[in-house]
Amino acid sequence: MNVTSLAANADTQQFLTFKLAGEEYGVGILSVQEIRGWSAVTAIPHSPNWLLGVINLRGAVVPIIDLRIKFNFAKADYNEFTVVIILNVGARVTGIVVDGVSDVITLADEQIKPAPSLGSNTDTSHIIGFGTLDERMRILMDVEKLMASADLGSIKSLQ
Amino acid sequence: MTLDLAQFHDTFFEESFEALDSMEAALLKLSAGEVDFELINTIFRVAHSIKGGAATFGFTDVAGFTHVAETLLDQIRAGKRQVTPDLVDLFLRSGDLMRGMLVATKDKQPLDKARVAALHGEIEAVLASEPGSSAAPAPAAAAAPVAAKPAASAVTQQPGWKISFVPGPQLLRHGNDPLRILRELSTLGACVVRVDAMKIPPLSDLDAEECKMSWNIDLSGDVTEAAVRAVFEWVEGECDLRIQPIGVATPVAAAAPAAGTAATPVQVPAAIAAAPAASRAVEAAAEARGGEGGSIRVSIEKIDELLNSVGELVITQSVLSQLAAPLEGRDADELRNALVQLERHMRSLQESVMRVRMLPISFVFNRFPRLVRDLGQRLGKKIELRMNGDTTELDKTVLEKIGDPLVHLVRNSIDHGIEMPDARVANGKSASGTIELNAYHKGGSVVVEVSDDGGGLKKDKILAKARERGLVAADEELSEDRIFNLIFAPGFSTADVVSDVSGRGVGMDVVKRNINELGGHVQIYSTPGKGSMVRIRLPLTLAILDGQLARVGNEVYVVPIVSIVETMQVRKEMVSSIANQGEVFRLRDEYLPVVRLYDLFGIKPDHTDLLNGLLMIVEADGKRVGLFVDELMSQQQVVIKSLETNFRPVTGLAGATMLGDGRVALILDVPGVITRFQQASRDAAQRAA
Numbered sequence: 152m153n154v155t156s157l158a159a160n161a162d163t164q165q166f167l168t169f170k171l172a173g174e175e176y177g178v179g180i181l182s183v184q185e186i187r188g189w190s191a192v193t194a195i196p197h198s199p200n201w202l203l204g205v206i207n208l209r210g211a212v213v214p215i216i217d218l219r220i221k222f223n224f225a226k227a228d229y230n231e232f233t234v235v236i237i238l239n240v241g242a243r244v245t246g247i248v249v250d251g252v253s254d255v256i257t258l259a260d261e262q263i264k265p266a267p268s269l270g271s272n273t274d275t276s277h278i279i280g281f282g283t284l285d286e287r288m289r290i291l292m293d294v295e296k297l298m299a300s301a302d303l304g305s306i307k308s309l310q
Numbered sequence: 311m312t313l314d315l316a317q318f319h320d321t322f323f324e325e326s327f328e329a330l331d332s333m334e335a336a337l338l339k340l341s342a343g344e345v346d347f348e349l350i351n352t353i354f355r356v357a358h359s360i361k362g363g364a365a366t367f368g369f370t371d372v373a374g375f376t377h378v379a380e381t382l383l384d385q386i387r388a389g390k391r392q393v394t395p396d397l398v399d400l401f402l403r404s405g406d407l408m409r410g411m412l413v414a415t416k417d418k419q420p421l422d423k424a425r426v427a428a429l430h431g432e433i434e435a436v437l438a439s440e441p442g443s444s445a446a447p448a449p450a451a452a453a454a455p456v457a458a459k460p461a462a463s464a465v466t467q468q469p470g471w472k473i474s475f476v477p478g479p480q481l482l483r484h485g486n487d488p489l490r491i492l493r494e495l496s497t498l499g500a501c502v503v504r505v506d507a508m509k510i511p512p513l514s515d516l517d518a519e520e521c522k523m524s525w526n527i528d529l530s531g532d533v534t535e536a537a538v539r540a541v542f543e544w545v546e547g548e549c550d551l552r553i554q555p556i557g558v559a560t561p562v563a564a565a566a567p568a569a570g571t572a573a574t575p576v577q578v579p580a581a582i583a584a585a586p587a588a589s590r591a592v593e594a595a596a597e598a599r600g601g602e603g604g605s606i607r608v609s610i611e612k613i614d615e616l617l618n619s620v621g622e623l624v625i626t627q628s629v630l631s632q633l634a635a636p637l638e639g640r641d642a643d644e645l646r647n648a649l650v651q652l653e654r655h656m657r658s659l660q661e662s663v664m665r666v667r668m669l670p671i672s673f674v675f676n677r678f679p680r681l682v683r684d685l686g687q688r689l690g691k692k693i694e695l696r697m698n699g700d701t702t703e704l705d706k707t708v709l710e711k712i713g714d715p716l717v718h719l720v721r722n723s724i725d726h727g728i729e730m731p732d733a734r735v736a737n738g739k740s741a742s743g744t745i746e747l748n749a750y751h752k753g754g755s756v757v758v759e760v761s762d763d764g765g766g767l768k769k770d771k772i773l774a775k776a777r778e779r780g781l782v783a784a785d786e787e788l789s790e791d792r793i794f795n796l797i798f799a800p801g802f803s804t805a806d807v808v809s810d811v812s813g814r815g816v817g818m819d820v821v822k823r824n825i826n827e828l829g830g831h832v833q834i835y836s837t838p839g840k841g842s843m844v845r846i847r848l849p850l851t852l853a854i855l856d857g858q859l860a861r862v863g864n865e866v867y868v869v870p871i872v873s874i875v876e877t878m879q880v881r882k883e884m885v886s887s888i889a890n891q892g893e894v895f896r897l898r899d900e901y902l903p904v905v906r907l908y909d910l911f912g913i914k915p916d917h918t919d920l921l922n923g924l925l926m927i928v929e930a931d932g933k934r935v936g937l938f939v940d941e942l943m944s945q946q947q948v949v950i951k952s953l954e955t956n957f958r959p960v961t962g963l964a965g966a967t968m969l970g971d972g973r974v975a976l977i978l979d980v981p982g983v984i985t986r987f988q989q990a991s992r993d994a995a996q997r998a999a
Contacts, residue, residue, distance in 0.1 A: 193974040194865065195953075195960060196911035205957070205966060207625075207974045210618040212966045214957045243956045
């Protein structure tokens, strides 16, 4: 089965999975613009601590978010192995810092289980659900909601 | 597959609006008394193409109305009707209506049928009236019947043209029809056409597609040479065309018109007199053509993309230069030379791309003739408008935002500046006032001046009003400059009567704010009784900024040069701190607050002692503060990138830019920094209290 036939199949979705503090996460492959190494950021004053700053991405000013800080995980160092996934949501471009990129996986709709309710004080709105493949579970994130909850201002409408 | 016409609608509307603008400009020139065939043609072309487009797209209302207007225009064009001020006014109103109808059609709103019908009726009424019955019969109209009698009458005083038209052999093959040209000539005036068929070969050798005939035409009537040439516009390169003025035709010349008659002494002065007028007309026509053609429509995003790529190239080039600097050897020298070349080319490329975004300020100026005319008429004032430097180029974004402030200033000049005609005469001035718009480049910025020769600003009145409103203390004395600046205070108005034009006191503050937002500033000059002038200085572009790089710890910030007053090292005796109020320092006879940038932005600096770093005195909205930084770096032009594109606006930051090493540097927004600082010190004072 090749990639084209996969994409044409409406019942399956592709996700880019990455590691973050021991867990594996996935984001929709169509929202991924590129994957790049870590480069120094310019800090923005008076911004939340999980907003590391902005980088120059071929002439565009792109904010970089550290999901570990955002998700209240232990903070890791940034080194040459740190990976930044550049996401394209609507008309906006944002980078997220992760521990490492794992794979691209294809999940059928029935393989995606909705997120359980974890009680009122846990915000799960940016989680689409859990995808299980080869006995391993990935947390699938809704990039658009993530960015909206990331307080990046209103997401510009999809163009 | 059916062709979806809707996709062309936007282009049609856009082009129609532009066409209406040029029609209005032409009409206003006509109303100024310039009767020129080329102008009437322009107006006709606009009406014609809008009618055609509207009919194609099924906008029957627009097409129907434009058709009657076109019919009337056609009569004028054919010389059957004279241009009168009433007609110009009628066409101006028709233009407005056409614009209104197009806007309504575009937005799918109902049309104002009553207004359409009313104006339609008005035009029909004019059409129904006798062409000759207009108040002032025109020389041309009067001339036409006289000239219609063949030039055989012994002493015809009518001027005219002797045209020799010898088509090249290719003329017919290129789809040109000599008959069409002759027909069109006959609409200009009476024609006596003689055909020369001598060159036609015997039938056996005849090539039907080759034009072997030539014509001699005597055209009489008051027509300019440009108008005659315009008829031959399409065939100019493919024929031998000679146009000579006839002047006073002698009986001989009338009876046997030969090319040689131009030698009679009587004709010489006539020819001389005609020459400058004709050449002016030709120049005007050439100018009009130059303004119309030779451009393409490109979306602004494409240009911004191009600008981005060029910006990236500039950065890459500077990285290359940095890499090449430490290299040694003969090859290294050559590499460096090549890099210098590259830098030069890059700079010129960047400049060219920037220029693509630039448009002449005439885009804004063009609306003023109409505005001045209408408003002057309404207020009963006679006003002449002069515009200079309307080819001065400005960035499109600046251009879009400068329109409204300028309109406001011009309205102000008309309403408050220029006096009523009798008052002007009583003061020994000419009855008609003058408003002048000037635009020119000066040292990297564009200056736009709006001046009038009216009564000038009333200093005492402004000061009295300001005292009354508590803007100025009763005993405070102000310099002239500062008094004039008071009119920019929100809600300030000295007008005794609020008119529907101005006087409500909203406006001048908005003008100033808009211009400041563009990074420009306003100054007022005024002499009582002589008039006043508002001078606006604007940056050439919003995409590039002259910046001073300043370092604080590991961060580099760009401070706009326009906001920097001076930079200095502080001596100990200059600084003092006020309890709960922060620090101040003395600059000559002023006390200014110290803003520690590292404190405000939460960064780790090299120096915390004021004596070790530098103080940049910056100014915004009349407030000055000393910005404490570690070190000053180079000054350079930076390309401004918005933070909002992918993030959100941040108070105190105007945007970001890329440095030579590829890093992002933040651009300070000085008014925002001051606001932020004041907020922070208020909070600190509250905590302390």
